Amino acid sequence: MTKPPLTLYLAAPRGFCAGVDRAIKIVEMAIEKWGAPVYVRHEIVHNRFVVDGLRDKGAVFVEELDEAPTDRPVIFSAHGVPKAVPAEARAREMVYVDATCPLVSKVHIEAERHHQNGLQMVMIGHAGHPETLGTMGQLPEGEVLLVETPEDVASLDVRDPEKLAFITQTTLSVDDTVEIVAALRDRFPAIIGPHKEDICYATTNRQEAVKAIAPRIDAMLVVGAPNSSNSKRLVEVGRRAGCGYAQLVQRATDIDWRALDGITTVGITAGASAPDVLIDEVVDAFRAQYDVSIEVVETAVENVEFKVPRVLREPA
Known part of the structure; x- marks a missing residue:
């Protein structure tokens, strides 16, 4: 049976940002340096696939510091922690690594x-x-x-x-x-703002790419987790920019094919904590159902890289 034609517009940039990439590397390098288990306070980034992958390698995720033993290293998530958390880790004489995005x-x-x-x-x-x-x-x-x-x-x-x-x-x-x-x-006319915009480059770039493709497409899928703020914002930006249907999906299995019935153009992007493998999975799901042609719409080039903390670059 002949597959119906479909054009996929891939937003670029999409997916991992430098802060997420660094946070995941920190967990992997900590496991390599100190062995498993390494404890992580809160999800290191908001993506279940990433978290499950790190759990398989030896990371143990806890919500609060008192759930972690004092004799194992603990890592603070990319989202940042209140000052009281590292203070508690020092009081308990724990080895800790801060993966807060710079x-x-x-x-x-x-x-x-x-x-x-x-x-x-x-x-x-x-x-x-x-x-x-x-x-x-x-x-x-x-x-x-x-x-x-x-x-x-x-x-x-x-x-x-x-x-x-x-x-x-x-x-x-x-x-x-x-x-x-x-x-x-x-x-408050006297209020002081940031010297430079606080909203990070990756969030801004992904939103701009969505705005560029939204008017051209019948539907948009954002690959990301339901607890990912930047992913949910991409759905909102797409709708506001003129895309009639925008859906957040964690995996290809979440795609609502009935809602996409009869469409000929789909935009795909991904939140900053969604890995390429999940984006590829969604693209492959469309290839299975449609005769797909792909257009990449690039609105910015990202070459930002953040170093991991020195403690992980030094030998054990």
Whole structure:
């Protein structure tokens, strides 16, 4: 039987970013250096396939530090942790490695600097997300106020409207953040923003690539985990940019083929914690059902690389 023709538009960049790549390498190198098991506080990155793969190699994932024994190394996830976590690890005399993405660490340093200058912080982010918890946990209670929407700005109770600065979660929708920043500047004209955009290069690049392909396609699939902030934002960006149907899928088995019935063009992208193997799996699933032609739509070239901590580069 003849397969119907279908054009797949592959967004580029897509998939792993430098921070995720570094975090996974840190776990692998720790296992290589110290042997299994190595404990990881929280999912190292938000992707079940990646986490399961590391678990098979000897990583043990725990939610809190007190679940890990003191005689085994522990790694902190790429999302960052509150200051209290490394302090607890030192108090328990644990060997620990911090896999926080350097771009998240930059936001932590920025918050600390503003705090030292007597400013109260406003964080634009998602309540309960590990990165938000980690960033807010850099400063004493009450020093960071969280806003999720422009509406939240109206109800902010600040100490001094003349002494404020804002920071953002690195994985937000660029467009949504612009609206919240505008609301903050409108209500607090003296508020200080970051020297350089907090939303990371990878998040921005993946959103721009989605915007470039959205008007050309009938449907879009974003390969990523349901607890991945940047992946969920890609779905929202695709819909907002004119794509009528956008779906988040963890694996090819999640594709809703009935919803794609009759389409001729599909866009594929992936969140920053989704490995190439899962993207290839989705492409192969389409090849099995359609006569596929592929077009790559590249809007940026990424050549960022972050070094792993020195402790892992030194011999055991």
